[in-house]
Amino acid sequence: MERTVGRADDGVLIASGMLVLGLLWLVVTGGAVPAGIFWPLVIGGVGVVTIWVQVDERVTPDRNRKAGPWQRFTRGGGAMSIVRLLGGLALVVAGVSWILATQVGFAELPGVLGASGVLIAGLLIVLAPWLHQQRSRIRRADADRLRAEARADMAAHLHDSVLQTLALIQRQASDPTTVAALARRQERELRTWLYGDVSRAESLRAALQEIVTDIESRFVVDVELVCVGDTPVDDSIEALGQAVREAVTNAAKHSGASRIDVYAEVEDGRVEVFVRDRGQGFDPDDVPEGRMGVRESIRARMDRYGGTATIRSEPGNGTEVRLEIGG
Incomplete structure (x- = not known):
């Protein structure tokens, strides 16, 4: 994108x-x-x-x-x-x-213009190799940036899907039926994503509702959704939805809260989403380097698409994740 x-x-x-x-x-x-x-x-x-x-x-x-x-x-x-x-x-x-x-x-104007044209042509000839080198350097830098962003998106997606499912399978290892269902579901999702057949929701409200339904089907938790306004889903809104999914998933897995509140507001092209829980909380500065959920799937993903992510949490006082894009 x-x-x-x-x-x-x-x-x-x-x-x-x-x-x-x-x-x-x-x-x-x-x-x-x-x-x-x-x-x-x-x-x-x-x-x-x-x-x-x-x-x-x-x-x-x-x-x-x-x-x-x-x-x-x-x-x-x-x-x-x-x-x-x-x-x-x-x-x-x-x-x-x-x-x-x-x-x-x-x-005298034609003669002056002719002399100026010769001077400019000479300068262009002298500078042509340098200009070509600079253009090639810019193209290489753009290609490297696009590859880095693609790798980051792939890593975030694998974390949000495959690694999350593997963690659930480990927790449900004693229930073969649940493990098999999780494996089949993840296989379908991964094949769909690899072959580019992923269908996105038509609007932000619909995308958030899909997230709520999915989280409540996988975890014993109630997710309350309030959405004020709506907007069509483009690449940036889809990335916002993926960050919301990761924030809600983290709250369902780690907060210990029985309820998670998701509040979204759309105004003048700006979209804000708040994910709150009243669980055990954590210290955002003490997140281990190897944990990609907060660093890559939320913060880095929002940065790549021109948005911001703010996480406020304290041990024992719950967590609030504020995501904003557009405007």
């Missing part, structure tokens, strides 16, 4: 641009800058911003959201990316040419 890093709102960017334009106009009217180069500076500045936007990693489109015409024009990839790049270059060339024309005259 390709995640979207938070970026400034378009309205904020436009307001900032108007402010800069006003300050530049004040400088020009004050005599610090010749009035004849005001509009060339504006045109060239717009071109520079357009080009820099192309290399800003925050413009990566969110594929889980439907983009309107304005979003496709300003943030879309593919052909629109090339159009923005060429348009920015054209604006920069137009601004620079206008400034040169005001300084050397339009009659």
Whole structure:
């Protein structure tokens, strides 16, 4: 999955641009800058911003959201990316040419532009090997990051499914019927996951209800669910649900509480989920290094998908897990 890093709102960017334009106009009217180069500076500045936007990693489109015409024009990839790049270059060339024309005259402009073009071409030839090396390095870094995230997701999934089932089988070793049922169930889940046939719930509420039903069928515990609002399930919401499942499973296995409360709230694209129990609690700072439940299946998973996980617990005072994503 390709995640979207938070970026400034378009309205904020436009307001900032108007402010800069006003300050530049004040400088020009004050005599610090010749009035004849005001509009060339504006045109060239717009071109520079357009080009820099192309290399800003925050413009990566969110594929889980439907983009309107304005979003496709300003943030879309593919052909629109090339159009923005060429348009920015054209604006920069137009601004620079206008400034040169005001300084050397339009009659000398072709010669100046030709000399500038030769200089730029020479610089590109000299820098081409370095640029290629940097591009290859960035691609390798991206590939390494994707592989690391894939390994982390796989490890978290195996912990949440296979290792949890093996722990249950050990506890139920004296009941062959239960052991066989657990093994068959895990085999089906693992085959489904390996061959990519996993079906996700249509909404957050449905996903949480599935978690509650599953936990209550595997443990002697009541799970009370309250969900205020709802949202469709995309990759980030699915990761949130997996973290919720791990938090509820941990509470059912280790807290000793007879009831677990799950409260979810959806507001303005932000999703918060609280998992609370009044069990024996624990010290989050004393979690052993080899225990992946809290570190990988909850905290690291939320980090990978742009969310946060906060765990508050004290021995004897229960545990509260707060998960947040979006917004």
